[in-house]
Amino acid sequence: MSHSAAGDLQMQADSSCDELTGLNGQALVDALSAATPACVGAFYSLVGSQATASFSQANVLAVANAIDGRAESYTGTDIQGLESLINFVRAALYVQFYHPEDVPAYDASVTTALSGALDSLFNNPKSWTVSEANAGVLKEALILVDSANLGAEFNWVTIKVLNEYDSDWQALFGMNAAANAVFTTLFRAQWNDEMQALFARDQSILDALNQFQLEQRQLLGTNAEYLLVNAVREMSRLYYIEAMKPRVTTLVKAVIDSSSKEDSSRAIWLAAAEMADYYDRSQCDYYGICGFKYQLEQDTLSxxxxxxxxxxxxxxxxxxxxxxxxxxxxxxxxxxxxxxxxxxxxxxxxxxxxxxxxxxxxxxxxxxxxxxxxxxxxxxxxxxxxxxxxxxxxxxxxxxxxxxxxxxxxxxxxxxxxxxxxxxxxxxxxxxxxxxxxxxxxxxxxxxxxxxxxxxxxxxxxxxxxxxxxxxxxxxxxxxxxxxxxxxxxxxxxxxxxxxxxxxxxxxxxxxxxxxxxxxxxxxxxxxxxxxxxxxxxxxxTSGLSTADNGIVDKGPSDIDAAPSGREGNWSGPGGNISRDFAPCTVSDESYRYQEGMTPLLDLPIECIDSKNGRASLVFANEQRSDQELWIKVGDGWGDADIYFSSQGWASAENNEGLGIGNGNHEVIKVRLNPDSYWHYLTLAGEFGGVDLLLSTTEVEADPDPAQGGGDGDGDGGEPVDCGAPSTDYGQLQAGKNECLSGGRSSFYVWVEEDNTSLTFSLGGGTGDADLYYAADTWAGTAHYDAFAKTAGNSETLTVTANRGWRYLAVESDSQYAGVSLSLKVATAGEPQPSVLENACATKAPQSYSKLQSGAAICAASGRGDFYFYIAEGTQEIEVVTGHGSGDVSLYGGTSWPTANSYQQASTQQGNAERLLLQAPSEGWYYLMLDGANAEGVSIQMQAR
Structure with missing residues (x-):
């Protein structure tokens, strides 16, 4: 959720505000002229019939003509209500934009009237008086240029503001606010065809912006710094005007070269670098900014x-x-x-x-x-x-x-x-x-x-x-x-x-x-x-509400009081979860260079892919309506590109048919083409640059990533270099790749491709006392686990059998650990063997009602216990076993809740060792009753194969 402040635009209780509603024509003009701008501001919240009546075309024309009629005689002091009149027109255009059902579009006569009114005002020298008395009128007029989509016609006004801004403007809050209005008009030029056409043939605006940022560097560190930053941003944004791009490239590099992220000029360095990174990331080496956000973030949030x-x-x-x-x-x-x-x-x-x-x-x-x-x-x-x-x-x-x-x-x-x-x-x-x-x-x-x-x-x-x-x-x-x-x-x-x-x-x-x-x-x-x-x-x-219970803790220790405690943290930070090849990206063949909108072809790479707005999206056709397996491979570059695939529309973390979300850019996923869908969709999500992509119907493997200690695979992976430096504390584990851990808790997840896969997690080295906790269904930890390994020191090994899907691991400690190596080995099991039943009651509280997860034993309470689980489509075999403890239990099962007198399967051996085996079961819910009035400490486990 994102939350930002909004001004209160409710109609004021003041009678002068109330008198504005329901007026038309000259009566409306007279009332607006006498009203304060704050009172007129209430019009922005009008909706429904009230908006329809107030913002009729006749009313807007009447107000526009009133502005025009008063503009030539304006003295620089607003004694005629110009600011309120302009504010009303802005409110009409605002409500029309957001509520077109209430305020239908105006015809060309409104645009013509507003253009004439603004022209009269801007051509009156008094409208350029540098004073707080004039600032409100000038600001409203400059904002109206944007609201009325007149940026191209009044581009000369925008340039005039940039050229005339000086120390006298800077000294006045209102004049700074007025000057800032032109940057909104320039920002919205991205969606204004007339402005784009003007900029393509006339580059005067680029000259004015560049001159402003060169001459106004004294704004750095002042309360008007935002004007300088906005000028750099809007100058740098003009990459999107193709005719300007060569000059913009040169000017942006000049700003980067003449400022620094290390000193007081960092605000404009960042403004230029961000625009270059967004619009021209493939040339990051030219600017010297490849991956700058990553390192700057690490240095800043230290x-x-x-x-x-x-x-x-x-x-x-x-x-x-x-x-x-x-x-x-x-x-x-x-x-x-x-x-x-x-x-x-x-x-x-x-x-x-x-x-x-x-x-x-x-x-x-x-x-x-x-x-x-x-x-x-x-x-x-x-x-x-x-x-x-x-x-x-x-x-x-x-x-x-x-x-x-x-x-x-x-x-x-x-x-x-x-x-x-x-x-x-x-x-x-x-x-x-x-x-x-x-x-x-x-x-x-x-x-x-x-x-x-x-x-x-x-x-x-x-x-x-x-x-x-x-x-x-x-x-x-x-x-x-x-x-x-x-x-x-x-x-x-x-x-x-x-x-x-x-x-x-x-x-x-x-x-x-x-x-x-x-x-x-x-x-x-x-x-x-x-x-x-x-x-x-x-x-x-009005009942006299209590204020006794105060939840706000207003302030903490000041810098002076807190200084003796020091600045050293207790956590290593997010860790090295990205690829860090910041070298310039080169292509093996120019035809392989990534361009937005290009279509991937089988076994032909796409190289040097840069994300924009946190993603790169591609679509390709399944022309043969094939159902083949498809390998999707990414590698090289910097950042963290996650793979999402779908045949049903744009792929995302929430909607996909296959994903790869390991750390860094080096991974492969295997998916299957959908014969029922022609278009297939691929999203690479995250901040990254210089990434290569390959799609193939022949199996491919991921290349090693130096920043992540290796690539995919099932080898030993080797000890990480200098394990004292943590590589991560969260993310997807890859087989054969060691991670280096420090801290008190680290959480991981593992994708298991096939049922009955053996996972072996191993810890070793370092200091402290780290333990392993595994869970099949959700995040693992000391409060939730299906298996664990807990011994003194860090030499822990935990082997589990897992079915297809996401599985979870936590590395935890009662204190801290450092420099500990974590590795994962994966091996697909052969023919299924009878389940080995953990003594769950030795470590877990008894339960009388619970959902069973495959391979996860639970401790059954004495007496009657009711349990259930879901049989997934394609399951070949289900085995339910009980054991441990004392007494005698009986086990009953069925596709509805069973009893000792009504069931579909049962195991009633003497003692606690019961076993149900379901061969080729149907998809759906399955229910169990465990009956053991005199039994204690009995464990029950379901294994799906």
Whole structure:
């Protein structure tokens, strides 16, 4: 989920604002002229019939003509209401864009009228007066150029702003804001055909932008630095104008060469490097920026701290005591969340966001400088939580934050507690990703809950606002992110608190529906509540709400107090999970060079593939309607390219028929062509460059990756070079490739291609005491495992038999380990042998009702036990065995719940050693009853083959 601030655009209670609604023609013009810009700003939120009436073409023409009529006599001081008149037109175009069903498109007369009005204003020298009194009018007019799609016609105005900007403009906040408006117009030129045609034949804008960035370097380090950065960005973005590309290439390199990521000029170095990386990545060597983001991110976020298995931190500049304080605050909040929400610490299904990466920049300025480059986000906000694709095995939930430098010497991480609730809510309450969570009216819940868990009862600002009784509960249930900050956050808080205090049964029902992916049923529940609680809500708002329980922990140890604790982290960081061949990419034949839109052909490579927007997507035809096996191989280059294949549409982590998600770029996956589909789809996802791709119907193997200690295969892999340097702490294990581990917990997953495959995990070397935990169905750990190896030291070996699918491994320690080698050997078993039954009761609590996973023994409770499992299509044999313990048990089975008198299969031998064998069973659920009134310590295990 991403959350950014939005201004409150609700209609003001002030009578002068109310008088604006329902007016037309000259009456509307007169009222707007007398109104404040803030009052006119309320028009941006109009929808429905009110928007249709207010923004009629006749009204917009009347206002445009009024602007034109007053423009020539404008004195540089807005005594005629020009700013409010222009703001109204902008609101009309805004609402028309987002709600065309309410405001139909205007004809050409509106464009002509607006063009004439702006021309009259910009040709009046007084409109260029450098003063705060004029800044509002000038800014609104420059923004209207973009809103009305008049960027080409008024390109001369954009150039005039760039040329005339000087120290007098810089000294005034309003004039800086006005100047910044031209960069929005330039940014949107990407979608404006007239501007692109103009730029192709007239490169004056490129000259003006370049001159601006050369002459305004003094803006570095000032509160107007953003203008210089935006000028560099928009100049560098002009790569997309083909006629300009040679000059843009030269100018961008000149910016990179004349600035540095190591000093005060880093803001413009980053701006130029990011644009070159995005538009011209294949020439990264020319600019000297190949893979620069990776190294810069490692250098910038150099402090690594792990609070727990569920929370890890990467920071630019923290002391240990400050990190410990953050851990303590969020740990306490997490415990409160689980108690208040009654989660049972159980995540929603298909959610693999088992931990959160908290990124903390040193200041809001550093956040704006780096976060966009490292994580691809907008930074005009107070921080951002990125849930990603929680069903993806490789997904990393991440909250990107910054220290509130304006609070120093106090230590305060902005929005820390609020955003952490978004992670917890997404993992334990909201099934699916952010888009799925927003598919119903949930914003009142999402933002209100984050405020409620953070503040608890002590949100005094919200309580005071609630006493105005400005909104009904039924209105808050319909919140959107355009509803304004107060309504989204403070009124959302009140709504959530009200439901918890007065209607907990409804809250439990809401949670049940959200957790089970029943968003339509949730919507029906909310719609059913409707206005039923509104009267009770109004009474509650003015009932004197308690503020005693305060959840906000406002500040931690200052730099001075925390300095003695030092800056050394307790975690090695994310590890070397990428390929690092940053050398210039060369092709073996120019015809193999990757271009967007090219089609892969069998056994012909595509070379030097660079990702754009985090992916490279290709499509190819299955012309012969073949069902052959297909090997997809990637290799070389830098970054981490994951493979996703589909024959049913664009492939992704959530929708695919085959995937390869190992670390780095060197891997092979085997899939099968679909004879029923002509087009097949391939996505390489991640940040990468210089990657080679090969598709073949003949088996191929992955090449070794020097950065990852080898390639795919089933050999020994050898000891890693200098195992003291950790290679990873998370990801997919590859057979025959050693990983080097340090820390307290590392989590891995393994793809098993065939049933009855033997997996052998081995640890060795290093220091500490690391143990192995394996699970067949979900993430492994000390609290969830099917098999383990735990001895003193690091010499552990664990062998399990696994069926096709994803399997999981954890390396854990009660303390810490370092320099430990982990390896995996894979061997397909021969003919199936009778299962070896683990004594599960020696390590696990007894259960009387549970789902069985293949190869995973559980401890059965005394008396009756009911168990079940799903038989997958193609299963040849199922074996269920019991053993260990004392007493006598009987085992009954069937495709419906069996009893001792009604069953399809049974094993009733004397003692505890029972066995059911199902040959060629049908796909579907299968049920077991284990009957043993006097038995204790009996283990039961199902093995599917």
């Amino acid at each position: 402090f690594n701290w792990k609070c727990s298995d569920t929370l890890k931190m990467r920071a630019q500049d923290l002391y240990q005591d400050q990190a410990s304080w953050i851990c303590e605050v969020l740990s306490g909040q997490e415990a409160y969340f689980h108690s208040k929400l009654e989660t049972g610490n159980t995540p929603v299904s298909e959610d693999n966001n088992d931990d959160l990466e908290l990124v903390i920049f040193n200041s809001s300025g550093d956040y704006q400088s780096f976060a966009g480059s490292f994580f691809g986000i907008n930074t005009d906000n107070g921080g951002m939580y990125l849930e990603g694709s929680p069903a993806g095995l490789k997904n990393q939930a991440r909250f990107i934050a910054y220290e509130a430098e304006w609070r120093r010497p106090d230590f305060h991480v902005w929005n820390l507690q609020h955003e952490y609730v978004h992670y917890l809510d997404g993992r334990f309450n909201l099934h699916g990703d952010f888009a799925r969570g927003m598919s119903a009216d949930t914003i009142w819940w999402v933002e209100g809950l984050a405020e409620y868990i953070s503040y608890r009862d002590a949100n005094t600002a919200a309580i005071a606002l609630g006493e105005t009784k400005a909104f009904a509960l039924s209105q808050i249930f319909k919140n959107t992110y355009d509803s304004g900050q107060d309504r989204v956050y403070r009124w959302g808080y009140l709504a959530v608190r009200f439901m918890f205090e007065r209607h907990m049964d409804d809250v439990r029902q809401i949670l049940s529906l959200l957790r089970s992916d029943n968003y339509s049923e949730y919507q029906a529940l909310i719609d059913g509540i409707g206005s039923r609680y509104d009267n009770e809500w109004y009474s509650w708002l």
